[in-house]
Amino acid sequence: MTWTRRHILSLADFTPAEYDTVLQTAASFKEVLSRPVKKVPTLQGRVVANLFFESSTRTRSSFELAAKRLSADTLNFAAATSSLTKGETILDTAKTYLAMGADLMVIRHKQAGVPHAIATELDAMGMKVGILNAGDGQHEHPSQALLDLLTICATIDPVDPRLALLKDKKIAIVGDILHSRVARSNIWSLTASGAQVHLAAPPTLLPAEFADYCREPRTDIENSNLFVHWQVEPALQDADFVMTLRLQQERMTDHLLPSLREYHQHYGITRDRLKLCHPNVKVLHPGPTNRGVEITSDLMDDLNLSLIAEQVNNGVAVRMALLYLMGNTKNNS
Incomplete structure (x- = not known):
């Protein structure tokens, strides 16, 4: 074009x-x-x-x-x-x-x-x-979402990455949705492809504008490819790709989390949690990363699972x- x-x-x-x-x-x-x-x-x-x-x-x-x-x-x-x-x-x-x-x-x-x-x-x-x-x-953050889109599409087809490859794929976005401009841009790009996008975060880290979205498809709202969860397990179930987001503590003016340890316990991406996903699941993170909080270090460095270096x-x-x-x-x- x-x-x-x-x-x-x-x-x-x-x-x-x-x-x-x-x-x-x-x-x-x-x-x-x-x-x-x-x-x-x-x-x-x-x-x-x-x-x-x-x-x-x-x-x-x-x-x-x-x-x-x-x-x-x-x-x-x-x-x-x-x-x-x-x-x-x-x-x-x-x-x-x-x-x-x-x-x-x-x-x-x-x-x-x-x-x-x-x-x-x-x-x-x-x-x-x-x-x-x-x-x-x-x-x-348009350019970050577009490089995430390229990373995901090129993982499926390195020769001809294109939007249509993501139709009906399940993509989980986990973490600080509230403060994430990356999440907002990714929601636009991934739902435009026909992917099923599942957000998972503590209620305190979900924006108010997502309150009307539920776990089942909705026909009375504009985007029926978007789902919201307060627990991470439903979002990860059979997911093809998992994107975990940094906890942006510098933007948190209120006490939104009990502790980083508790956050990792309930929402951190680990090998055990990835067993819920599709067998060929891949993991992304836009960076910078808090190792051991949003994702374990061993997953970050595992080139068979992690696409973080490819994102860069x-x-x-x-x-x-x-x-x-x-x-x-x-x-x-």
């Missing part, structure tokens, strides 16, 4: 064709990354600005490497040493990087909606810069695909 999306802010309105375009493009870049020379000139002369107003290791490094693999020039922003400490606004910071020639801006912020607000303002100014949401508050590898390919598609959209001409 012809890519027309200038910004990637959310997966809520992504079409199946767009998902498949990202998967196919990322698969081609995975092949590039397997070569001795892991670089192509597709964004040569373009400038990618990484504006991370919130701390990040994996996402920021992955986007920077993706831009360099595409031969783009990169500008990296660090909030702690920026003019924000002198009172400059976030929007003025973005305009400064725009004046430096940025063609694409990758934006991460602890407040939901910041990338969207910047995109709206720059669109109103008539600027052709593309904005990519690298995580905004508890809203969404696929992150560069997916972000190359997104930057490439945005950088070459006809709406940027």
Whole structure:
């Protein structure tokens, strides 16, 4: 398909064709990354600005490497040493990087909606810069969900990863759903594929908007492929893939859990718990990981079960695909 999306802010309105375009493009870049020379000139002369107003290791490094693999020039922003400490606004910071020639801006912020607000303002100014949401508050994290999607699809069919492979597959997402922007983006992408997505978390770590979802299919709500459990066992039963999420203690302002030990006892992913799943089950985690809390160390390091290292590898390919598609959209001409 012809890519027309200038910004990637959310997966809520992504079409199946767009998902498949990202998967196919990322698969081609995975092949590039397997070569001795892991670089192509597709964004040569373009400038990618990484504006991370919130701390990040994996996402920021992955986007920077993706831009360099595409031969783009990169500008990296660090909030702690920026003019924000002198009172400059976030929007003025973005305009400064725009004046430096940025063609694409990758934006991460602890407040939901910041990338969207910047995109709206720059669109109103008539600027052709593309904005990519690298995580905004508890809203969404599109690129993480897309690399998770590629990881799962490529596990099923490494040659031709595509959305249709996930129809009727059971995928369990376990952990801190409340504070997870990754979970929200994954819900959009995985249910769009026709997969059965089962969320499992303590009641205190489930968002209020999921209260209407139940364990049985519902026809009176928009998404009948989503199920919610307060216990982990029903979510894991016959699951093809299990994604466990980090407990985001830095965002927990209230006393939401008795203890980490009790959380692991009831919701931690262990070998014994995986016996409930499909025999060929695979485990994912978006990272960073609290070993021994969300998942045991032996599972993390077991390459027969864990796809965590593959998620990191696929992150560069997916972000190359997104930057490439945005950088070459006809709406940027």
